[in-house]
Amino acid sequence: MAVLPTSDDTLTDPQPLREDVLSLWRAFEPLSFERRSRALRLGEIRAPGAGDPFTPDGEIGVVLSGCLLLRVDQSRVNAGVAAAGDLVDLGGGASGRWLTGGTLYRAPLVGFLREAGDEGLRFLLSAGVRRTRILEGRLACAMAHPAVSRVASLLLEMDAACNGADVPLCQAAVGEMLSLRRSSVNGACQTLRTAGAIRTVRGRTIVLDRAVLAAHACCLRHAPEVKGEAVSTSSRAA
Structure with a gap:
């Protein structure tokens, strides 16, 4: 074709x-x-x-x-x-x-x-x-940055690649992708949840605020436009 x-x-x-x-x-x-x-x-x-x-x-x-x-x-x-x-x-x-x-x-x-x-x-x-x-x-x-920064960077990249749709990964899958121990990825996700950047539910990660997520990230590639506002959660219900 x-x-x-x-x-x-x-x-x-x-x-x-x-x-x-x-x-x-x-x-x-x-x-x-x-x-x-x-x-x-x-x-x-x-x-x-x-x-x-x-x-x-x-x-x-x-x-x-x-x-x-x-x-x-x-x-x-x-x-x-x-x-x-x-x-x-x-x-x-x-x-x-x-x-x-x-x-x-x-x-x-x-x-x-x-x-x-x-x-x-x-x-x-x-x-x-x-x-x-x-x-x-x-x-x-991987050698220089803490787990929370690496998780935030990956989620920003995936949020942009998914065009704002929920990231179809659970915490365990994120940890596997980044070769992080379960305790490390769980702690990183908890930090991001407490900051209001993400929510995790039923095998998905929902990005709530890209600006907050970017503030924790270390390496930005697919997310150049993160200066804005929080993502509306009305279309991202659990």
Whole structure:
């Protein structure tokens, strides 16, 4: 299923582009218009459900919507949360699980490089460098920052990736993702609850106040707009 309309389709039946196509177009913005158009016609958009595995093989992928938990190769090492616009694979180097339903663009790596040329290769190399830096930052964070800061950072990242919906993880799952002992994650969540930042209920974590959560966090990636107000709890009832 091609993700972009042909020039003839555009001329004869002009339609507004879907939001997922626009997200994909923006994700490949470093490429020239011609290279981007040719490369993106190769792939397809799929719609995985919550809990589905992410196991690419010789492909590149871009998250268009939803929340994807990434791991290093097939290990249990947390490699972060992917949200809309994130390049999530470079030919099989990552695996993971969808925490929510979403949409994902996938294309053969070889075909993408053929169509995108040197620009595409530089783009993927740059993405690889960014991923390495993120992993290095996570390792440094694990060694230097207290549990409450790490939990707050992860919840902010996931709240943004879930687009404000409840984070579909219980305290035990958060602790597993961050390799924290049960006592450490329980204490961190209690601190955040007391501060009014979160509420935990029935296997979910509800973010009540992003600003308070950000004040406890140490590493902000997917949550640049946290200066605002508390999240309304009327739509987040237990």
